[in-house]
Amino acid sequence: MKILQTGDLHLGKLFYERSLIPDQKHMLSQIVQEIKNEAASGSPYKALLVCGDVYDRSVPPAEAVELFSNFLAELKNASPELHIFIISGNHDSANRLSYAAELLDFQRIHIRTSFENIETPVVVDGTSFYLFPFCQPSAGRTGENEADAPNAQEAFIAKIASAARKNSGAEQSVLLAHLFTAGSVTSESERGVWGTAEQVDSKVFSEFSYTALGHLHRFQKAGKNVYYAGSPLAYSFDENSAEKCLLRVELEPDTGPVVTKIPVTPLHKVVRLSGTFADFYEGDRFLEFKDDFVEINCQDDTIVENPVLLLKSHFSNLLSFRQEKAIIEETSSDMAARRDFIFQAKGNIQEHFALFLSDLQQDGADEEELKLFKKLLDEKEKDETA
Ligand SMILES: [Mn+2]
The missing domain is CATH 3.60.21.10 (Metallo-dependent phosphatases)
Structure with a gap:
């Protein structure tokens, strides 16, 4: 049978x-x-x-x-x-x-x-x-x-x-x-x-x-x-x-x-790929997986900003992007100090925002942006007390 x-x-x-x-x-x-x-x-x-x-x-x-x-x-x-x-x-x-x-x-x-x-x-x-x-x-x-x-x-x-x-x-x-x-x-x-x-x-x-x-x-x-x-x-x-x-x-x-x-032949393969950001963004090393369900393990030492947004046009089914290597390196240096600062509730909300801006921008926090943030904060407080 x-x-x-x-x-x-x-x-x-x-x-x-x-x-x-x-x-x-x-x-x-x-x-x-x-x-x-x-x-x-x-x-x-x-x-x-x-x-x-x-x-x-x-x-x-x-x-x-x-x-x-x-x-x-x-x-x-x-x-x-x-x-x-x-x-x-x-x-x-x-x-x-x-x-x-x-x-x-x-x-x-x-x-x-x-x-x-x-x-x-x-x-x-x-x-x-x-x-x-x-x-x-x-x-x-x-x-x-x-x-x-x-x-x-x-x-x-x-x-x-x-x-x-x-x-x-x-x-x-x-x-x-x-x-x-x-x-x-x-x-x-x-x-x-x-x-x-x-x-x-x-x-x-x-x-x-x-x-x-x-x-x-x-x-x-x-x-x-x-x-x-x-x-x-x-x-x-x-x-x-x-x-x-x-x-x-x-x-x-x-x-x-x-x-x-x-x-069983899948409609999309499920694949975990490892390489540098450039391998995925510029090279054709992983081209054969462009339509598969992909998880990328990025091997770069520094954190890539908005990687999924950048890579979506190359890998239409990019489902997961990991950059553990860079995160571990950052965590071991100044990330620890930052976490300390935030979790121990040091500083006020404006100082946190300044830190956030300097994270985003290479030349640090912009005076104008800080002023605008302060203005919005004041308005919000006024609203709440009204
Ligand atoms: Mn089951």
């Missing part, structure tokens, strides 16, 4: 205030295309697994809901027989995601967002699919004997595994879950990593022929026959767009699952 794994779609996410709807639409169309291609080749996918974080927020923007609704319709068009399994992640509102779930079941769209009947699988051609939505690791804890309390997630999985063991009539079993497996690699775009208490030992998955995980955004193997597909798009600058993928999983009862990465 052939299945396709993804998750952490984060539909409706804003990336540095930028809507990603066009990027996400482009990405979802590649999933539909993959389903379509394999159906046309005569060896169709039996199921698509979406392992949590369908949406980025519990109340997603209308465009995101529309996007997901269209996606489901397109999948059904491409392959009417396809089963679609969906669990809620920590970013989803379980209640909202479960809208019309009972009805969608009839359409082979299986949405599970609660722990009710969690041991009951959906069986497709003899293979059992167990769905475990995101569960707060602290669920079920009383606060007493914290150390003795079992990890709620591991307890749930143990329950499911025991059901799977009893259900030995099934050819194979697949578990979908949204959680953090101990020893895995995180990235900046995941939210809610609270330390080791929430981590699950990958041994708990040994009962299943295959475990499809969501929550961590990098593709990775998290144990024997346990895989994170990762998010299909890069959602932070420490992720690499080039490594984004879906997973084609061929379940082979005798030899175990065969996992193949299907690359």
Whole structure:
């Protein structure tokens, strides 16, 4: 049996205030295309697994809901027989995601967002699919004997595994879950990593022929026959767009699952670039990234004023500009004295303004400007006392 794994779609996410709807639409169309291609080749996918974080927020923007609704319709068009399994992640509102779930079941769209009947699988051609939505690791804890309390997630999985063991009539079993497996690699775009208490030992998955995980955004193997597909798009600058993928999983009862990465091509790459301001402003060293989502790490020793304004015409999607090197150097010298001056409330507001002007202008504060500032200040005070 052939299945396709993804998750952490984060539909409706804003990336540095930028809507990603066009990027996400482009990405979802590649999933539909993959389903379509394999159906046309005569060896169709039996199921698509979406392992949590369908949406980025519990109340997603209308465009995101529309996007997901269209996606489901397109999948059904491409392959009417396809089963679609969906669990809620920590970013989803379980209640909202479960809208019309009972009805969608009839359409082979299986949405599970609660722990009710969690041991009951959906069986497709003899293979059992167990769905475990995101569960707060602290669920079920009383606060007493914290150390003795079992990890709620591991307890749930143990329950499911025991059901799977009893259900030995099934050819194979697949578990979908949204959680953090101990020893895995995180990235900046995941939210809610609270330390080791929430981590699950990958041994708990040994009962299943295959475990499809969501929550961590990098593709990775998290144990024997346990895989994170990762998010299909890069959602932070420490992720690499080039490594984004879906997973084609061929379940082979005798030899175990065969996992193949299907690359996803982003509409915009997400890239972190390092160089001097001149490299970006004058040179053509980074020209190939001019339309990508770019973060620039400026290596100059002195602070560049209004860099984003200057570079916007060169890099249309410049989202972040950092000049830590210059800031560290400034901070170590006269910035410390300035901070001291401001934070210890030394001087009055006119002296602060004079300092601000001398920061902006090479030849220091201008007498005329200081006079004008004083005049405005007096007027404001008069207004307030009137
Ligand atoms: Mn996620």
